Amino acid sequence: MTELLRLDEVGKSFRGRKVVDGISFTLRQGRAVGLLGPNGAGKSTLLKIAVGLIAADSGKVQLFGGTPSWRSFERVAFLPDRGHFTRGMSVSEALQLAGRLYPGFNPGTAREILEDARISRGAYVNELSKGQEARFHLALCLARRPAVLVLDEPFAGLDILSREAMVEAVIGAIAGGVQSVLMSTHDVDDVEGLFDEVILLRDGGLSLWDEAETLRARYGSLRQMYKEVMRG
Protein backbone atom coordinates (compact mmCIF):
# COMPACT_ATOMS: atom_id res chain seq x y z
CA MET A 1 0.00 0.00 0.00
CA THR A 2 1.25 3.49 -0.87
CA GLU A 3 2.54 5.55 2.00
CA LEU A 4 0.84 8.97 2.04
CA LEU A 5 2.21 10.39 5.26
CA ARG A 6 5.34 9.54 7.22
CA LEU A 7 6.53 11.06 10.48
CA ASP A 8 10.03 10.21 11.73
CA GLU A 9 11.01 11.08 15.30
CA VAL A 10 8.97 14.28 15.27
CA GLY A 11 9.32 16.54 18.30
CA LYS A 12 7.83 19.88 19.31
CA SER A 13 8.12 22.09 22.39
CA PHE A 14 6.15 25.16 23.41
CA ARG A 15 7.79 27.51 25.90
CA GLY A 16 10.22 24.83 27.01
CA ARG A 17 7.52 22.17 27.49
CA LYS A 18 7.77 19.08 25.29
CA VAL A 19 4.36 18.67 23.64
CA VAL A 20 5.30 16.06 21.03
CA ASP A 21 8.20 13.80 21.84
CA GLY A 22 9.91 11.78 19.11
CA ILE A 23 6.81 10.34 17.42
CA SER A 24 7.01 8.15 14.31
CA PHE A 25 4.18 6.61 12.33
CA THR A 26 2.89 6.25 8.77
CA LEU A 27 -0.48 6.64 7.12
CA ARG A 28 -1.05 4.37 4.17
CA GLN A 29 -3.52 4.66 1.35
CA GLY A 30 -7.02 3.39 2.17
CA ARG A 31 -6.43 3.25 5.92
CA ALA A 32 -8.31 4.96 8.74
CA VAL A 33 -5.97 5.73 11.62
CA GLY A 34 -7.17 6.87 15.02
CA LEU A 35 -5.01 9.11 17.17
CA LEU A 36 -6.23 8.47 20.71
CA GLY A 37 -5.16 10.02 23.97
CA PRO A 38 -6.37 12.19 26.84
CA ASN A 39 -6.68 15.99 26.64
CA GLY A 40 -3.25 17.60 26.40
CA ALA A 41 -1.55 14.46 25.06
CA GLY A 42 -0.33 16.37 21.97
CA LYS A 43 -2.86 15.06 19.42
CA SER A 44 -3.83 18.43 17.90
CA THR A 45 -0.22 19.60 17.67
CA LEU A 46 0.80 16.33 16.04
CA LEU A 47 -1.98 16.61 13.42
CA LYS A 48 -0.98 20.18 12.60
CA ILE A 49 2.64 19.11 12.23
CA ALA A 50 1.53 16.22 10.00
CA VAL A 51 -0.30 18.47 7.54
CA GLY A 52 2.37 21.18 7.62
CA LEU A 53 0.54 23.88 9.56
CA ILE A 54 3.06 23.82 12.39
CA ALA A 55 6.80 23.35 12.02
CA ALA A 56 8.35 20.51 14.03
CA ASP A 57 11.43 21.31 16.12
CA SER A 58 13.01 17.97 15.29
CA GLY A 59 12.36 14.95 13.08
CA LYS A 60 11.02 14.72 9.55
CA VAL A 61 7.56 14.87 7.98
CA GLN A 62 6.81 13.59 4.50
CA LEU A 63 3.41 14.12 2.91
CA PHE A 64 2.82 12.54 -0.53
CA GLY A 65 6.55 11.88 -0.64
CA GLY A 66 7.63 15.50 -0.09
CA THR A 67 7.74 18.25 2.50
CA PRO A 68 4.23 19.51 3.36
CA SER A 69 3.42 22.84 1.70
CA TRP A 70 0.35 24.85 0.71
CA ARG A 71 0.04 22.57 -2.33
CA SER A 72 -0.60 19.61 0.01
CA PHE A 73 -3.96 21.17 0.88
CA GLU A 74 -5.17 20.49 -2.65
CA ARG A 75 -5.27 16.82 -1.57
CA VAL A 76 -5.60 17.11 2.20
CA ALA A 77 -8.75 18.29 3.97
CA PHE A 78 -8.06 19.42 7.52
CA LEU A 79 -10.90 19.94 9.99
CA PRO A 80 -9.63 21.92 13.01
CA ASP A 81 -11.09 21.29 16.44
CA ARG A 82 -12.23 24.88 16.87
CA GLY A 83 -13.20 27.97 14.90
CA HIS A 84 -15.60 28.77 12.09
CA PHE A 85 -14.65 28.62 8.45
CA THR A 86 -17.39 30.97 7.39
CA ARG A 87 -18.75 32.67 10.46
CA GLY A 88 -20.49 35.51 8.70
CA MET A 89 -22.05 33.61 5.80
CA SER A 90 -25.21 31.70 5.08
CA VAL A 91 -24.80 27.96 4.45
CA SER A 92 -25.60 28.39 0.76
CA GLU A 93 -23.06 31.24 0.36
CA ALA A 94 -20.43 29.17 2.15
CA LEU A 95 -21.00 26.22 -0.18
CA GLN A 96 -20.76 28.47 -3.22
CA LEU A 97 -17.51 29.98 -1.95
CA ALA A 98 -16.05 26.60 -0.99
CA GLY A 99 -16.66 25.51 -4.59
CA ARG A 100 -14.37 28.33 -5.70
CA LEU A 101 -11.74 27.90 -3.00
CA TYR A 102 -11.25 24.14 -3.06
CA PRO A 103 -10.37 22.29 -6.26
CA GLY A 104 -12.64 19.30 -6.86
CA PHE A 105 -15.30 20.47 -4.42
CA ASN A 106 -18.55 18.62 -5.04
CA PRO A 107 -21.53 20.65 -3.75
CA GLY A 108 -23.84 17.61 -4.23
CA THR A 109 -21.97 15.63 -1.55
CA ALA A 110 -22.15 18.56 0.84
CA ARG A 111 -25.88 19.06 0.18
CA GLU A 112 -26.60 15.40 0.97
CA ILE A 113 -24.93 15.68 4.38
CA LEU A 114 -26.65 18.99 5.09
CA GLU A 115 -30.08 17.61 4.18
CA ASP A 116 -29.44 14.64 6.43
CA ALA A 117 -28.54 17.03 9.27
CA ARG A 118 -31.66 19.13 8.48
CA ILE A 119 -29.54 22.21 7.91
CA SER A 120 -31.36 24.89 5.94
CA ARG A 121 -29.25 26.44 3.20
CA GLY A 122 -30.51 29.88 4.15
CA ALA A 123 -29.32 29.58 7.76
CA TYR A 124 -26.26 31.49 8.91
CA VAL A 125 -23.29 29.35 9.93
CA ASN A 126 -22.88 31.10 13.28
CA GLU A 127 -26.55 30.46 14.07
CA LEU A 128 -26.34 26.67 13.65
CA SER A 129 -26.40 24.40 16.70
CA LYS A 130 -23.05 22.93 17.74
CA GLY A 131 -23.93 19.55 16.22
CA GLN A 132 -25.16 21.08 12.97
CA GLU A 133 -22.09 23.27 12.70
CA ALA A 134 -19.79 20.29 13.18
CA ARG A 135 -21.63 18.38 10.45
CA PHE A 136 -21.56 21.41 8.17
CA HIS A 137 -17.78 21.68 8.56
CA LEU A 138 -17.39 17.94 8.00
CA ALA A 139 -19.53 18.28 4.86
CA LEU A 140 -17.16 20.97 3.58
CA CYS A 141 -14.21 18.61 4.05
CA LEU A 142 -15.88 15.49 2.62
CA ALA A 143 -17.18 17.31 -0.46
CA ARG A 144 -13.59 17.93 -1.49
CA ARG A 145 -13.06 14.15 -1.84
CA PRO A 146 -9.54 14.52 -0.44
CA ALA A 147 -6.80 11.91 -0.62
CA VAL A 148 -6.27 12.41 3.11
CA LEU A 149 -8.95 13.53 5.54
CA VAL A 150 -7.51 14.86 8.81
CA LEU A 151 -10.03 15.42 11.60
CA ASP A 152 -9.07 17.01 14.91
CA GLU A 153 -11.48 16.02 17.71
CA PRO A 154 -14.54 16.19 15.44
CA PHE A 155 -16.94 14.90 18.13
CA ALA A 156 -15.87 17.15 21.01
CA GLY A 157 -18.88 18.56 22.84
CA LEU A 158 -21.49 16.91 20.58
CA ASP A 159 -24.58 14.98 21.65
CA ILE A 160 -24.77 11.24 20.98
CA LEU A 161 -26.95 11.53 17.85
CA SER A 162 -24.66 14.09 16.25
CA ARG A 163 -21.63 11.95 17.08
CA GLU A 164 -23.21 8.90 15.48
CA ALA A 165 -24.18 10.88 12.40
CA MET A 166 -20.61 12.17 12.09
CA VAL A 167 -19.17 8.65 12.38
CA GLU A 168 -21.61 7.41 9.71
CA ALA A 169 -20.62 10.27 7.41
CA VAL A 170 -16.92 9.44 7.81
CA ILE A 171 -17.55 5.72 7.21
CA GLY A 172 -19.61 6.65 4.13
CA ALA A 173 -16.77 8.85 2.89
CA ILE A 174 -14.20 6.08 3.30
CA ALA A 175 -16.46 3.71 1.36
CA GLY A 176 -17.16 6.42 -1.20
CA GLY A 177 -13.60 7.22 -2.14
CA VAL A 178 -11.80 9.30 0.53
CA GLN A 179 -8.55 7.40 0.52
CA SER A 180 -7.23 7.77 4.04
CA VAL A 181 -8.39 9.19 7.34
CA LEU A 182 -6.32 10.42 10.28
CA MET A 183 -8.50 11.39 13.20
CA SER A 184 -7.77 12.46 16.75
CA THR A 185 -10.23 11.83 19.56
CA HIS A 186 -10.36 11.13 23.26
CA ASP A 187 -13.86 9.72 22.94
CA VAL A 188 -13.05 6.04 22.33
CA ASP A 189 -16.64 4.73 22.55
CA ASP A 190 -17.81 6.39 19.34
CA VAL A 191 -15.01 5.13 17.13
CA GLU A 192 -14.88 1.50 18.17
CA GLY A 193 -15.40 0.12 14.67
CA LEU A 194 -14.08 3.02 12.63
CA PHE A 195 -10.31 2.58 12.58
CA ASP A 196 -7.96 0.15 10.87
CA GLU A 197 -5.05 1.28 13.03
CA VAL A 198 -4.81 2.97 16.40
CA ILE A 199 -2.09 5.23 17.77
CA LEU A 200 -2.17 5.99 21.47
CA LEU A 201 -0.47 9.14 22.75
CA ARG A 202 0.41 9.91 26.33
CA ASP A 203 2.22 13.05 27.55
CA GLY A 204 3.38 13.81 24.02
CA GLY A 205 4.94 10.38 23.49
CA LEU A 206 3.75 7.37 21.55
CA SER A 207 2.42 4.68 23.90
CA LEU A 208 1.17 2.25 21.31
CA TRP A 209 0.60 1.86 17.56
CA ASP A 210 -1.05 -1.26 16.22
CA GLU A 211 -3.81 -2.70 14.04
CA ALA A 212 -7.24 -2.11 15.58
CA GLU A 213 -8.18 -5.76 15.04
CA THR A 214 -5.09 -6.94 16.93
CA LEU A 215 -5.87 -4.60 19.82
CA ARG A 216 -9.51 -5.71 19.96
CA ALA A 217 -8.40 -9.35 20.03
CA ARG A 218 -5.90 -8.63 22.79
CA TYR A 219 -8.00 -6.35 25.04
CA GLY A 220 -11.61 -7.14 24.01
CA SER A 221 -12.35 -3.59 22.85
CA LEU A 222 -10.58 -0.31 22.12
CA ARG A 223 -12.20 1.17 25.20
CA GLN A 224 -10.70 -1.57 27.36
CA MET A 225 -7.33 -1.15 25.65
CA TYR A 226 -7.42 2.61 26.30
CA LYS A 227 -8.22 2.14 29.97
CA GLU A 228 -5.57 -0.50 30.55
CA VAL A 229 -2.78 1.30 28.72
CA MET A 230 -3.58 4.63 30.36
CA ARG A 231 -3.70 3.08 33.83
CA GLY A 232 -0.69 0.94 33.18
Place this chain on the structure above:
Amino acid sequence: MTLADLITFERKRWSGSPWRPTRLGRWLLAVIAVLWLVVSAVLARSGWMWMRTFAVSWLALIGILYAAPGLAAKAMVREWREDTVWWWLSLPAPREKLLLAKFTAILARWLRLWLLVFFYIGVYVTVLNAATWGLSWQVVVEQCKIVLGEGLLALALGPFLITIGMWMGIVRREARALIALMWLLLIGILNFQAQILGLKVSGQGSDIRVELTPNYFWIGLEFFAAYILAGVIFAGLVRWLKNRAYSRVG
Protein backbone atom coordinates in the same frame (compact mmCIF):
# COMPACT_ATOMS: atom_id res chain seq x y z
CA MET B 1 -8.52 29.53 -6.90
CA THR B 2 -8.12 33.12 -7.98
CA LEU B 3 -7.10 36.13 -5.91
CA ALA B 4 -10.64 37.46 -6.42
CA ASP B 5 -12.07 34.31 -4.80
CA LEU B 6 -9.83 34.79 -1.78
CA ILE B 7 -10.77 38.47 -1.51
CA THR B 8 -14.45 37.48 -1.62
CA PHE B 9 -13.76 34.95 1.14
CA GLU B 10 -12.12 37.61 3.31
CA ARG B 11 -14.90 40.12 2.71
CA LYS B 12 -17.68 37.61 3.31
CA ARG B 13 -16.17 36.59 6.61
CA TRP B 14 -16.67 40.14 7.83
CA SER B 15 -19.76 41.38 6.15
CA GLY B 16 -21.96 38.42 5.30
CA SER B 17 -23.85 38.25 8.56
CA PRO B 18 -26.23 41.03 9.47
CA TRP B 19 -24.45 43.14 12.06
CA ARG B 20 -26.16 43.11 15.42
CA PRO B 21 -24.52 45.45 17.92
CA THR B 22 -24.94 44.74 21.63
CA ARG B 23 -27.16 46.99 23.76
CA LEU B 24 -24.06 48.84 25.01
CA GLY B 25 -22.82 49.12 21.42
CA ARG B 26 -26.12 50.66 20.31
CA TRP B 27 -25.96 53.23 23.11
CA LEU B 28 -22.34 54.05 22.33
CA LEU B 29 -23.14 54.54 18.65
CA ALA B 30 -26.05 56.82 19.50
CA VAL B 31 -23.87 58.86 21.91
CA ILE B 32 -21.06 59.19 19.34
CA ALA B 33 -23.51 60.26 16.60
CA VAL B 34 -25.13 62.89 18.84
CA LEU B 35 -21.73 64.16 20.06
CA TRP B 36 -20.48 64.42 16.50
CA LEU B 37 -23.58 66.40 15.46
CA VAL B 38 -23.25 68.72 18.49
CA VAL B 39 -19.52 69.33 17.83
CA SER B 40 -20.22 69.97 14.13
CA ALA B 41 -23.06 72.39 14.94
CA VAL B 42 -20.99 74.26 17.58
CA LEU B 43 -18.05 74.56 15.20
CA ALA B 44 -20.29 75.64 12.34
CA ARG B 45 -21.78 78.41 14.47
CA SER B 46 -18.50 79.49 16.07
CA GLY B 47 -16.81 82.63 14.90
CA TRP B 48 -13.51 81.00 13.95
CA MET B 49 -14.15 80.42 10.28
CA TRP B 50 -10.85 78.80 9.33
CA MET B 51 -10.41 76.96 12.58
CA ARG B 52 -13.79 75.19 12.39
CA THR B 53 -13.04 73.79 8.94
CA PHE B 54 -9.56 72.88 10.06
CA ALA B 55 -10.75 71.18 13.28
CA VAL B 56 -13.55 69.08 11.74
CA SER B 57 -11.48 67.85 8.81
CA TRP B 58 -8.38 67.14 10.89
CA LEU B 59 -10.42 65.27 13.49
CA ALA B 60 -11.79 63.14 10.68
CA LEU B 61 -8.28 62.69 9.29
CA ILE B 62 -7.04 61.41 12.66
CA GLY B 63 -9.97 59.02 12.81
CA ILE B 64 -9.50 57.68 9.31
CA LEU B 65 -5.74 57.29 9.75
CA TYR B 66 -6.28 55.45 13.01
CA ALA B 67 -8.86 53.17 11.39
CA ALA B 68 -6.35 51.87 8.79
CA PRO B 69 -3.91 50.06 11.14
CA GLY B 70 -6.79 49.40 13.54
CA LEU B 71 -8.83 47.43 10.99
CA ALA B 72 -5.75 45.58 9.79
CA ALA B 73 -4.55 44.63 13.27
CA LYS B 74 -8.06 43.50 14.21
CA ALA B 75 -8.28 41.30 11.11
CA MET B 76 -5.03 39.55 12.02
CA VAL B 77 -5.73 39.30 15.76
CA ARG B 78 -9.17 37.75 15.23
CA GLU B 79 -7.68 34.89 13.21
CA TRP B 80 -6.00 33.67 16.38
CA ARG B 81 -8.58 34.84 18.87
CA GLU B 82 -11.46 33.13 17.06
CA ASP B 83 -9.36 30.08 16.10
CA THR B 84 -10.03 30.59 12.40
CA VAL B 85 -6.32 30.69 11.66
CA TRP B 86 -6.13 26.96 10.85
CA TRP B 87 -8.98 27.22 8.34
CA TRP B 88 -7.26 30.22 6.78
CA LEU B 89 -3.82 28.61 6.58
CA SER B 90 -5.16 25.31 5.24
CA LEU B 91 -6.59 26.97 2.15
CA PRO B 92 -4.75 25.61 -0.90
CA ALA B 93 -3.11 28.91 -1.85
CA PRO B 94 0.40 30.38 -1.62
CA ARG B 95 1.01 32.45 1.52
CA GLU B 96 1.62 35.67 -0.43
CA LYS B 97 -1.78 35.24 -2.07
CA LEU B 98 -3.48 34.70 1.29
CA LEU B 99 -1.90 37.86 2.70
CA LEU B 100 -2.54 39.91 -0.43
CA ALA B 101 -6.22 38.93 -0.35
CA LYS B 102 -6.46 39.91 3.30
CA PHE B 103 -4.68 43.20 2.61
CA THR B 104 -6.98 43.99 -0.33
CA ALA B 105 -10.12 43.17 1.66
CA ILE B 106 -8.98 45.45 4.51
CA LEU B 107 -8.10 48.19 2.02
CA ALA B 108 -11.53 47.92 0.37
CA ARG B 109 -13.23 48.16 3.75
CA TRP B 110 -11.09 51.15 4.73
CA LEU B 111 -11.73 52.90 1.40
CA ARG B 112 -15.48 52.68 2.02
CA LEU B 113 -14.92 54.34 5.39
CA TRP B 114 -12.67 56.97 3.76
CA LEU B 115 -15.35 57.79 1.17
CA LEU B 116 -18.01 58.07 3.87
CA VAL B 117 -15.92 60.35 6.10
CA PHE B 118 -14.76 62.67 3.34
CA PHE B 119 -18.25 62.81 1.83
CA TYR B 120 -19.44 64.01 5.26
CA ILE B 121 -16.61 66.59 5.44
CA GLY B 122 -17.37 67.75 1.90
CA VAL B 123 -21.02 68.27 2.81
CA TYR B 124 -19.99 70.00 6.04
CA VAL B 125 -17.60 72.41 4.34
CA THR B 126 -19.62 73.22 1.24
CA VAL B 127 -23.16 73.16 2.64
CA LEU B 128 -23.38 73.42 6.43
CA ASN B 129 -20.42 75.70 7.12
CA ALA B 130 -20.70 77.81 3.97
CA ALA B 131 -24.49 78.22 4.19
CA THR B 132 -24.45 79.17 7.88
CA TRP B 133 -21.95 81.93 7.29
CA GLY B 134 -22.82 82.89 3.73
CA LEU B 135 -19.25 82.34 2.61
CA SER B 136 -18.13 83.45 -0.81
CA TRP B 137 -17.49 80.84 -3.49
CA GLN B 138 -13.80 81.74 -3.41
CA VAL B 139 -13.49 80.96 0.33
CA VAL B 140 -15.39 77.69 -0.04
CA VAL B 141 -13.04 76.61 -2.86
CA GLU B 142 -10.03 77.53 -0.72
CA GLN B 143 -11.38 75.45 2.19
CA CYS B 144 -12.16 72.56 -0.16
CA LYS B 145 -8.56 72.57 -1.36
CA ILE B 146 -7.27 72.02 2.19
CA VAL B 147 -9.83 69.29 2.83
CA LEU B 148 -9.02 67.62 -0.48
CA GLY B 149 -5.30 67.75 0.34
CA GLU B 150 -5.92 66.12 3.70
CA GLY B 151 -8.13 63.48 2.11
CA LEU B 152 -5.53 62.60 -0.53
CA LEU B 153 -2.83 62.50 2.12
CA ALA B 154 -4.87 60.03 4.17
CA LEU B 155 -5.62 58.01 1.04
CA ALA B 156 -1.95 57.78 0.12
CA LEU B 157 -0.90 56.78 3.64
CA GLY B 158 -3.67 54.18 4.00
CA PRO B 159 -1.99 51.16 2.33
CA PHE B 160 1.22 51.79 4.30
CA LEU B 161 -0.68 52.01 7.60
CA ILE B 162 -2.67 48.87 6.79
CA THR B 163 0.57 46.92 6.29
CA ILE B 164 1.88 48.26 9.61
CA GLY B 165 -1.40 47.21 11.25
CA MET B 166 -1.14 43.68 9.84
CA TRP B 167 2.36 43.42 11.23
CA MET B 168 1.25 44.76 14.60
CA GLY B 169 -1.63 42.29 14.73
CA ILE B 170 0.83 39.46 14.29
CA VAL B 171 3.65 40.68 16.48
CA ARG B 172 1.45 41.73 19.37
CA ARG B 173 -1.90 40.03 19.67
CA GLU B 174 -2.95 41.86 22.80
CA ALA B 175 -5.54 44.52 21.95
CA ARG B 176 -4.65 47.17 24.58
CA ALA B 177 -0.95 47.18 23.69
CA LEU B 178 -1.94 47.46 20.02
CA ILE B 179 -4.19 50.46 20.60
CA ALA B 180 -1.43 52.25 22.54
CA LEU B 181 1.12 51.45 19.82
CA MET B 182 -1.19 52.72 17.08
CA TRP B 183 -1.84 56.01 18.84
CA LEU B 184 1.91 56.51 19.25
CA LEU B 185 2.40 55.77 15.56
CA LEU B 186 -0.39 58.13 14.59
CA ILE B 187 0.86 61.00 16.76
CA GLY B 188 4.30 60.55 15.20
CA ILE B 189 2.92 60.53 11.67
CA LEU B 190 0.64 63.54 12.19
CA ASN B 191 3.45 65.54 13.78
CA PHE B 192 5.69 64.74 10.82
CA GLN B 193 2.89 65.59 8.37
CA ALA B 194 2.38 69.00 9.99
CA GLN B 195 6.12 69.65 9.58
CA ILE B 196 6.41 68.67 5.93
CA LEU B 197 3.11 70.23 4.92
CA GLY B 198 4.32 73.53 6.35
CA LEU B 199 1.15 73.98 8.38
CA LYS B 200 0.85 77.55 9.61
CA VAL B 201 -1.89 78.96 11.82
CA SER B 202 -1.93 82.76 12.01
CA GLY B 203 -4.19 85.50 13.32
CA GLN B 204 -6.52 85.55 16.29
CA GLY B 205 -10.23 85.10 17.08
CA SER B 206 -12.37 85.16 13.95
CA ASP B 207 -9.36 86.08 11.79
CA ILE B 208 -7.53 82.79 12.33
CA ARG B 209 -6.07 81.54 9.06
CA VAL B 210 -4.67 78.14 8.22
CA GLU B 211 -2.12 77.97 5.43
CA LEU B 212 -0.25 75.10 3.86
CA THR B 213 3.19 75.52 2.27
CA PRO B 214 4.07 71.93 1.47
CA ASN B 215 7.63 70.77 1.00
CA TYR B 216 7.19 68.43 -1.97
CA PHE B 217 10.68 66.97 -1.69
CA TRP B 218 10.05 65.74 1.86
CA ILE B 219 6.53 64.58 0.97
CA GLY B 220 7.93 62.53 -1.92
CA LEU B 221 10.68 61.15 0.26
CA GLU B 222 8.19 60.27 2.97
CA PHE B 223 5.96 58.31 0.62
CA PHE B 224 8.94 56.58 -0.99
CA ALA B 225 10.21 55.51 2.44
CA ALA B 226 6.71 54.51 3.60
CA TYR B 227 6.09 52.27 0.59
CA ILE B 228 9.54 50.70 0.75
CA LEU B 229 8.91 49.95 4.43
CA ALA B 230 5.44 48.56 3.60
CA GLY B 231 7.01 46.28 0.97
CA VAL B 232 9.64 45.05 3.42
CA ILE B 233 7.00 44.39 6.08
CA PHE B 234 4.79 42.53 3.58
CA ALA B 235 7.70 40.37 2.46
CA GLY B 236 8.51 39.72 6.13
CA LEU B 237 4.93 38.64 6.80
CA VAL B 238 4.99 36.23 3.85
CA ARG B 239 8.27 34.79 5.10
CA TRP B 240 6.85 34.55 8.61
CA LEU B 241 3.90 32.51 7.33
CA LYS B 242 6.04 30.37 5.03
CA ASN B 243 8.47 29.52 7.83
CA ARG B 244 5.51 28.85 10.11
CA ALA B 245 7.18 31.06 12.70
CA TYR B 246 3.77 31.52 14.41
CA SER B 247 4.08 27.94 15.66
CA ARG B 248 7.00 28.83 17.93
CA VAL B 249 4.73 30.51 20.44
CA GLY B 250 2.09 27.82 20.71
